[in-house]
Amino acid sequence: MMSAGIGRLHPVFVHLPIGILLFAALLFFASKKHRFANLSAAVAPALAIGSFFSILSCITGYLLSISDAYNEDTIFKHQWLGIATAITSVVCYFMYQKKLPIFGALIIVLTTLIMVTGHYGGTLTHGADYLTASFNSSRAGSNKKTIANISEAIVYKDIIEPILATKCYGCHGESKQKGKLRLDLPNYIVQGGEEGKVLTPYQPGSSEMINRILLPTANEEHMPPVQKPQLTKDEIALLHWWIESGANFTAAVKNTKQTAAIKGLLASFSNGASNDGDGANEVAGILPSKNASPIASDILAQLNKEGIVIIPIVNGSNYVRANLIGVEKITTHTFELLSTIPDQLLQLNASFTAITNEHISALSNCKQLKQLFLNSTAITDKGLTALAAFENLETLSIAQTKTTEAGINGLSALKKLKKIYLYGTGFTKSSFTQLQQKIQGLKIDTGGYKIPILVTDTTEAKAPVVKAN
């Protein structure tokens, strides 16, 4: 492949005419000033050398274009603009020799051509968003879209296809099929290319696609080719997971098996953050798998105005935790406001506030509530009865309240309750067993821990008295 070898010299030659011709233009305009008039002698040789290399660049460029795969549309523009540049530079040279007055205009055209051609050349090697990527986003390359409801998403359509589209379609798509392989439609993916099938469902290890991607970049078979944008670690993991779960084109995320790592990656789709490193996100178990709809901004403004602190449980989630510690005066209105976000309210801290039994009843529509803190409040057994509405409640703290076991019926309705804190309440021992019988696996903390007074608590260690000699 002699021609391909020569073609590869294109990047070597291509920068010479760019520099030399632009320098020629600079010399020409400078020589118009009286001070630099003597520079005019250099314009002609610069144009001649520049033209020579621009022709050489055209030839090597053409050879490269037929031996390698590039975006057809861009290569068309780059090729013809390059040829136009070469021709214009040659014309420039002769016009300058003839001292035609139109030369000034032509050299401006030449400069413009060089820049535009150069830009398309850059687009071919570095990708279309190379120039703007750093302006748009600091996370160039991970501009994956956000999927609101990841468990309902279709694995292929929503996760795999976008990866293939950005990293593979260039050579294996509608316009170009290197190795007779197309990856842009399911039937083509199944069909494979001239060397056979590209994937074996359930067996990512014997799927050509994964193997090629995992080859060292130095290997000629490695995909995507070294000079093209590579797949990220996360993208490879997702492809691997898709093939492992059968390379199905219609399955939804919820119907697949997911390892912890994949769960983390999937979660990052719903909050838009990339998710690697140490902060493993254990969404499962704490947040419902389905994200809630966001709280309307006017409702949020009203909640804030009331002094209610509303914070997402985790960045990007629409589930929130509310803290009433900053509310200056707790009224029925406070709880009317809270009851407007029943789908989002997951945790509520009302400790040390003037919350009453009636207020709790006003929140009965907040079915998602998982954690409730009511320490040191005026709630009584009537309030406990009202708690029965919070069917998803897992943690309840009513330490230092005037509640007693008379309110136990409200509590025993909380079938999902895992932990309850009863320090400083009127509950008696017999009610604990009763509660534990009603609710499987409930942990009760009754508090009132005593720390015994030991001898060492009241004495001080002293230095032995040394007898004087």
Place this chain on the structure above:
Amino acid sequence: MTQKELYNQRLVREAHKVVMQQHTRRHFIKESAMGLGALALGNLLGGCSTGSNNIFDATNPLAPKAAPFLGKAKSVIYLHMAGAPSQLEMFSYKPELAKLDGQDCPPSLLAGKKFAFIRGVPKMLGPQATFNRYGESGIWLSENLPHLSTVIDDVAVLQAVTTDQFNHAPAQLLMHTGTPRLGRPSMGSWVTYGLGTENKNLPGFVVLTSGGNNPDAGKSVWGSGFLPSVYQGVQCRSEGDPVLFIKDPAGMDRDIRKASIDAINKVNEESYTEYQDPETLSRISQYELAYKMQISVPGVMDISTEPEYIHEMYGTKPGESCFANNVLLARKLVEKGVRFVQLFDWGWDTHGDSAGNAVDIGLKNKCRKIDRPITALLQDLKQRGLLDETLVVWGSEFGRTPMQENRDGKTMPFKGRDHHGEAFSIWMAGGGIKGGTSYGETDEIGYNIVNGKVETFDVQATILNQLGFDHEKFTYESQGRNFRLTDVRGKVIHDIIA
């Protein structure tokens, strides 16, 4: 030109001049920076850095924020024993060391080592306390911690922490700011910057000291470094007024105070409209916080209203300045939504130069003063349902040598140990930490680490992890680069996480 026209022209010129005078160099730099320069340079630099993700909002710097990941802990109580307690009399059970007691230290342990005070060949010093296994987990603890032994199943002990600093101040800075030198934000500042605080009437980061002295590293261990100053720790006193000047001056009532703060804020707002300096906004919010603190702080900081049962539990003495009072305060503050409470207790530097600094006398007394309140803290948090979301950390800047200190080659009057950075103990509890864990191992005399080495950076990474931060991504841009608490180090200690 008539005389009148001439006057008018002069008047206009005069007006122009005044405008120009008011338009100072600051405006010029600001506007040119905002204008073309910033547009070009800012964008280009933006491409170089990993993206400035400073989340500082000057209008409401302490607004509560969600953590990037689901953290188990919502707040932290950090108990720092300034001076470095001896791990060999508290957590590190070394029966072999007892056999070597009184013998000359083998030269292999001294070769190439540098000590703060030990010179020549010191003698080995056996453990000055007896040890036993406690709890279901069977963790070894010394007789100096009889109460903590009852709750040891809630605690994860890191047995092999290491630091490269052997002097107090730099080691404390390393522990709390990630560098032995001055200038970086402390852990509490990072956390309040990242999470804000849920109680707008209280500071997000409170510091309490006891033992009669501030830590050697001074207030820099709770400073905000290059973070906006609102994130520095607010030092409260457990005796007298909790915050200095919290009361209105004599003759000034609350209304006048409110009116004066309103007036100051109005001037500040005008200054903000003119200069657009975000620090002005944080100044306004600080004045408002100070006004609100006048009401909220005395109430929270008053431990005398706590029931007798609680006082007995903690061993607190209202009105005194002591560690126990601070521990109880820490619980009250966390309960009220304070994000980070940092306690420093001074007086753990047991060199053996006096009875108070002897590992068999003074250290015992210090242990007695902390053992009860710390145990009470863990149980009190537990009974209020707060231990699950409050991370309690106990530690110091380094540990102590298995050799007896021989300052300047002379025998010390009492049994003491020198500074030792190679291996010491720290423990964590609550906030998603796996209780009843002992992580890491040192050699049979507690001199070097055998396995499970933990660096100060790892402790910081783990604390941030429990709060929902990836320590590698939690950054603040300063002086042209992104900084982290853990700088370029740190691994989360997954083995102690539940």
